[in-house]
Amino acid sequence: MLIDRRLGVKAQEAEKEAEEEAKKRHKEEREKLQAERDARVQPGPEDPEALVRYFFETEINEMEYEIVRCRPLLTDDFFNSLKASIEKEEGLEKEKREALYTVTSGFVGFVDQTTKAMLQPRERMMKLLTAKDKKAMILEMVETGELDINLMALLKTNENTAREAGLTQEADFMKKIYNACSKFVSV
Structure with missing residues (x-):
């Protein structure tokens, strides 16, 4: 029994060390990637052709x-x-530019839609958090259809961010608001 317990403790310690090492490697890789990203210099808005070349020089996984x-x-x-x-172009160069147009215009549309979708919950969250009577505001938002999954995700993200920053009181407040809203939204 004692041997099994000691082996179990050693296995847990080895697992914890491996997990810490993996986190350390991941952090180093993220820092290296961010340094590489920061080293790339964007062209100015006055030269669209320079921006085209910039995208052609960008690795596909960074596009x-x-x-x-x-x-x-x-x-x-x-x-x-x-x-x-x-x-004006022909052949391979024309195909590359067509592909760049398709990729950039499509992704810009996606980015713009996502940004718009994320701003709306932020505005609604601020409306809720600044209301004097939170319960009444929640009920009003239920009636107007303003409580949704995006707002719930934003509340949860703010709770987690506050908790990670050591702001326990703020995190608990966000959790309380989240729980009150979750009664009306299936998450």
């Missing part, structure tokens, strides 16, 4: 990140310039 990061540069002027350049 979504760069599209989001360059979103302010992806204006109608950029897309019009890209379309015009597609008309």
Whole structure:
């Protein structure tokens, strides 16, 4: 019995060490990736062709990140310039530019929709949190259909963020609001 217990403790210690090592490697890899991302220099908005080259030089697994990061540069002027350049090109270069247009325009639409979808719950959360009578506001929001999964996810995210930051009182408050709202939304 004593031997089994000691073996169990050693196995738990080894598992914990392996888990800590994996977390450390993951953190180092994330820091390395972020340093590489920070080292890339975006072109300015005045040169759409430089932005096209920038995307061509971007690794495929970093394309979504760069599209989001360059979103302010992806204006109608950029897309019009890209379309015009597609008309001038031939062969492989034309295909590459067409693919870039398809990817960037499609993902920009997705990013814009997602941003809009995330802003609405934020506004509703602020409305709820600033209300003097939280219970009455929750009932009002139920009637108007303003309580939904996106708002619940935002409340839970804020609770978790507060807890991770050591803000126990704020996290408990968010949990209380979340629990009150969850009675009306199936999560």
